[in-house]
Structures are given as C-alpha cells and as structure tokens.
Amino acid sequence: MNTLSYGLLSLLNRNSRTGYELMQHIQPFWQAKHSQIYPLLAQLEQKGHVQFVHVPQSDKPDKKVYSLTELGREALRQWILKPTDEPVTRDELMLKVYCIGLVDRDQARKVIEDREVFYRQRLLKFEKSYEQLQQNCEKRLDELGLQDPQFSHYVLLHKALARVKGDLAWCDWVKAKL
Amino acid sequence: MNTLSYGLLSLLNRNSRTGYELMQHIQPFWQAKHSQIYPLLAQLEQKGHVQFVHVPQSDKPDKKVYSLTELGREALRQWILKPTDEPVTRDELMLKVYCIGLVDRDQARKVIEDREVFYRQRLLKFEKSYEQLQQNCEKRLDELGLQDPQFSHYVLLHKALARVKGDLAWCDWVKAKL
C-alpha cells in the first residue's frame, strides 16, 4: 500500500470525510487530484480499511462519507512505526532561478512576484484557521495532549504557516537583490 | 517538454556537467533518480538542446560532459516567461502527524527525532557551501548582479538553508509539546 493511501486513512482517523474533502484537507502536505484519490478509496474499501455511507443531498450531488474501520486503525499504528520517507519537493521556480540571468531585471522580478501572490493567498488561508485553533489548543494541551482531537491539526497548521512565511521572506529578500 | 528537462538545461546554463552531477545538484529543488535523468538528457541531445563530449577517465568510469547549445539557451528564455507551476511537496511525516495520537509519547517523539536527524545532515551540507559563497556574492553584487555566475547558486542556497532551519525549528517546537 502506498503512502497516500495511509495518508487518507490518517485523515479519516480524525474525522469521517468524503473523497472530495480528503482531497482538500491533504493538500498542504501531499498534493493529489481527485482522479487519484477516488480509486484509492475504492481499494481501501475493498480491503476493509474504510467504510462509507451514501448521503443523499438535494441541493448538491449525493456524497459518500468515508470512515476508518478498526482494521484501518491497526494498519495506521503499524505504519507510524515504520521508517518515514524523506520529504519530496519539486519547485519549478527554483529551477528557473538557475538561469534567471538570461532575462532582464523587470522580467526576473515578475517571475518572483507571481509566486509571491500565490504564497500570500496561502498565508491568508492558513492564518484564518490557525488563530482560533491556537488559543483552544494551547489551553487544553496540559490536560489532553496528543489525545486532543485538534492537536495534530494545530501542529500541522503551525508548520504550514511557518513554511509559507519563510517562503515569502525569501521572495522579499531576493527581489531586493534583483 | 517537461519541467525537469528545462531544469536540466537551466543547470547547464551555469556549468557544463555530467548526468550524474546534474542529478546531485538538482536534488534540493527537484528530486529525481538517475534512471529518469539519463533518458531525458538523451532526448535533449536528439533535439539539439544539449551537446556532450566523452571524457575518458582511468581511475573512474568514463563520463559524458553535457553543455547547453544556443538552441537550448533560447528554449530557456521562453520557458522563464511562461507561468510557473505551483511547488509540489509530499511529506509522509506530516501525514503521520494526523494520527500520531494512536501511539504513545515515546514512539511519537522518536518519529519526529528521526526526521530531525535527516534535517540536521542537510543543514550541515548546505551551511558548508553557503558561507564562502555569501561573502563573495555580496561583495560583487553591486558590480555584476544577475550576471554573476554564482549569484543564482547563492540565492538558491539561501532558500534551502532558511527552509531547513525552519523545519528544524518546527521539530523542536513540536517535540516540546509531545
């Protein structure tokens, strides 16, 4: 079973979700299209790691709400203890920087600024969900710790936020040099 | 032509290199195995974007040193001006965090610490090459700017270093909470 499949189980450990929701929530740490996720969910269902219930909706298309089974939870426990794969990053912008001297200053600056716009949108999105979460989680940390159902979400958002702030700082720094 | 192919051309714009060297130098921003890079270089050679010369070696296996052609350089100029793909990250550790509550504190801490070891090795590697580069580049920035052959390398290492420092800080922060 591949990493993304475990990732889907991992999200389902916190909440039951639809395939569509899983795709949205896994995004910051593992980008995948729905065309990859739906077949994997079908596989996981066949193996008995997840279950689903049809939820008819009148205003929107019907959905399938998936939840983790005990078998799936046991698979997760074993997965956590296995060695963790190294993180993969693939960033076209960085590859462009290697030859940025081929274009003039204004064009080079625009390449960086376009990415800055992207990072700023991400920052806004993360900041919104982070702030309430932070206050709640820090308060309850002493009592609940790892068992707090929001703890992992808080820890992950912290990472995503720090990452994107660092990326934006780099954009500023390099623009000043161009 | 795919992004990695342009990335290889981009590296070759700075220096002529072997496929093996390209694989090593592109690593921080685009992880790829030699089994992907060698076929792409063969394609690029057929299209006339790169050339190579055989360099016999007695102590090590013979190598092929690739260099960028004028056609390849022109392809790069057009590539830079096209919209840049969003960066892709795939991090198994983050997916594990979603269900870290399934194991006990010590096991959870070990998962983070293993990644910390990996980050620390990266930090050492980047720091070594960065420091001399920084002094040289900052001095020459006023005179040469983008045209400094080491400028892009400096800017990229700055990014890689900042990234890994942030990642290490997160490891510390989250370990204190576990």
Add this chain to the structure above:
DNA sequence: CTTTATTATGTCATTATTGACATATAGATG
C-alpha cells in the same frame, strides 16, 4: 440566457517517476 465556479463522483489514456537490474573501476572497511 450563457458562461463560470463549486460541490461531488467516477473512468481511462498518457505521462512521470521509481526500483530493479546490469556493467565497470577504485578505494575504504571489515
């Protein structure tokens, strides 16, 4: 009134990427 965006699911051909195999030399470790 048409187009676009969001929610929601799915399939399938194509492309990208990996892992295993293969070969070869030198130096280090055990």
Add this chain to the structure above:
DNA sequence: CATCTATATGTCAATAATGACATAATAAAG
C-alpha cells in the same frame, strides 16, 4: 579476501500521478 561506498552510465517493467473526459445540481456573474 569480501563487502560496501562512490563514481558513472544505461535499460525497462511497474507504479504513481496527471489531464481529459463524463455527469449533474445549484448559484453567481456577466
């Protein structure tokens, strides 16, 4: 003396991931 690591190239089957297509309801924008 055997094994491991690094350098250096290459092929190919298997897997992972994308992009295009398909369907369908609602709401908003032009």
